[in-house]
Amino acid sequence: MTEISSLGEFKLIEQLTKQVELKNPSSVKGVGDDAAVVDFNGKQVLLTTDLLLEGIHFDLMYVPLKHLGYKAAVINFSDIYAMNGKPTQLLVSIGVSSRFSVEQIEEIYSGIYLACEKYGVDLVGGDTSASMTGLTLSLTCIGEADKDKIVYRSGARPNDLICVSGNLGAAYMGLQLLERENTIYKTQKDPDFQPDFAGKEYILERQLKPEARKDIIELFAKKGLQPTSMMDISDGLSSELMHICKESGVGCRIYEDKIPIDYQTALMAEEFNMNLVTAALNGGEDYELLFTLPLEWHDKIKELENIREIGYITALDMGAALVTRDGQEITLKAQGWTAFEK
Amino acid sequence: MTEISSLGEFKLIEQLTKQVELKNPSSVKGVGDDAAVVDFNGKQVLLTTDLLLEGIHFDLMYVPLKHLGYKAAVINFSDIYAMNGKPTQLLVSIGVSSRFSVEQIEEIYSGIYLACEKYGVDLVGGDTSASMTGLTLSLTCIGEADKDKIVYRSGARPNDLICVSGNLGAAYMGLQLLERENTIYKTQKDPDFQPDFAGKEYILERQLKPEARKDIIELFAKKGLQPTSMMDISDGLSSELMHICKESGVGCRIYEDKIPIDYQTALMAEEFNMNLVTAALNGGEDYELLFTLPLEWHDKIKELENIREIGYITALDMGAALVTRDGQEITLKAQGWTAFEK
16 A cells, blocks of 8 residues: 555645546646636636645644635635636635534634635635534635636746746745744643734734735736746745746756845744745745746846746756855755645 | 534525625626536536535445545536536545555545546546545536526426426435444444345445436436426435525425335335335435426426426415325425534
């Protein structure tokens, strides 16, 4: 018998879905991108789904229920934006054990509704179930896009510019902080313990209440900018870049000194004595957009707010590497999400 | 704090979704039917999702993994057929703890693929996750239908005929049998114990490997038959009929002696000393179709294979009742699914 941890998430998915042959003419793109693409009368419909399990994806000790609902919705919207689409409908399934009250479930939904309101999405269905154990959330988001606007992971070409929105590593450092304070709280067993979050609001918000980059997608439309490839950064820059390289059949170089990092993220990494670039490369859950642009956009990128050029696409045989401040090349590794590892 | 069990599933969903106002022009129908309806360029897209949790919806002691995958897919297809649509795509999310092997997950998927193959559906995406506890399956099915062919729960009118496909109570009696043999197995602690399933294959198959009524939907198309309302029977005839009555603002009468019941179901009920009609009314998971037809179809229904007329729709003030063999009227109750109850 093969242990799941010996394969990891991506190889497991590959093994489970390698036999799939799409047969319906409406099925345009199946497994392997941020969202599936289905064509209905020429309108391309985007579909994405996320499963969130208590103890794996969230710890109710430090995640407020409303934030949990908000985040669960937003990370689905983010997958639709990552295809250059617009999220329009949401299905929400929830499994709850009897230790939850109706009021607590309503808290989760209030977060979901807040996200729907902000992003213009309709909640249209779902499923509600009892659970033997913890809290389970499964969300499916439907989005739409014009056929010629959809951006896949597979379109990056040598010499394309690699760009990211916002900054990286913040959500990961926020998680480290929450886990540290949670450990202190448990160890002290002092009911009056107050965690020390002053000056760290930004990284906490990045972890607890992330936003999807709707603004960047709107900017693309406004500027007539069509990325050649794109995905959202949920597992970490390094892992996502390797997905784009693999799907596009290319290599890449990114520069350590160009990776955008917020001041609070840097301070927190110092406090934890952690390597800042490692946090930015491998810390997940930032939900920023990673995308590639044709070379001719090089001069214009500087004028675009919240977008940073961090490197370029190469031929496949160059491999994928990070160029450090002192000019060394370090091969990128997909550490990313490791929930299957022990 | 309000306990979830004090509300039950349907009231909980009502409470959680009462504030929803659909805002996107593409959102045609939200919560409250077998599937949501979204319009893309005039093509109506159907969306349904199901969450299946170990210990609540299935017991791996007696549900083979391949059957579990098959059933999980089929019950989603059934929801699309219940709207008079055709399932086309499927998203599968799975959460597994480390006690599962890759081979076991492949077993589940082999069942899902078998169902996809049989019903002509493409698996196009999903999510895979570790789990702290048991097995979690969340499936979302996408289907399509012509706008004027979609059948909602809300279209039943007084004097319409109430019909069901196939027969009822079989899946429930199959479950009773499985649970009895499982209890004996656990009590005896005899590793060589072989359950006694001879002559009971039909009710076991109805429970473990149910089918969706694709054939009935195809018959509707062939005969030019358009139901006024429809849903699939997952929670039990009584509960589903009350949904149709509520959504359509009508009452109903169904006849005890007209409810179709298979011979094996009847034998099993006798063996268990259970009321057969109660099993047929309240036993769930048959995934037969319950639908209403205009009165003029009365004479033609007899010619349709696998369809039985069991009663008629009345004005709202008549209420919903079962007419027993001796002419008594018994008010219908929605016992249905009680997983939230203790």
